[in-house]
Amino acid sequence: MNYAYLLAAIVCEVVATSALKAAEGFTRFWPSVVVIVGYALAFYCLSLTLRTIPVGIAYTVWSGIGIVLIAVVGWLAYRQPLDWPAIIGMGFILAGVVIINLFSKTAGH
Incomplete structure (x- = not known):
């Protein structure tokens, strides 16, 4: 369940x-509301994961996957280009998250 909260x-x-x-x-009302509510929910859910998942592991997974997803959203929604060094770097980030989750004894499994 803790990984569901992390997701x-x-x-x-x-x-x-x-x-x-x-x-x-913060000059546009509704997007600003989404920002405030979204971050509040994100930190609340993150705090729930910290009951059993070590903070370093939880934050690594949270930030690593978040970085990659935000880059994809920027590329799709805002037409912000991703060059090969950026894509390769994000691949390394994802590889690190996978290695932590598959092989780390501190990952809370």
Whole structure:
């Protein structure tokens, strides 16, 4: 269940960060509401994962997957290009998350 909370935290953070660009410095009301509510839910869900998953592992997974998803959202929604070094770097981030989850004894399995 803790990884379900972590997944929810990641999704909420990605939604909030995506809306942050649309909020235009908090000058647009509804995107600003999405940012505030999304980050609040993200941190709440992240806090629930910390009951059993070590903070370093939880934060690594949260930020690593979040980085990649935000880059994909930027590419799809905002037409922000991704060059090969960026794609390769994100591949390394994902590889690190997979290695932690498959092989680390501290990952809370």
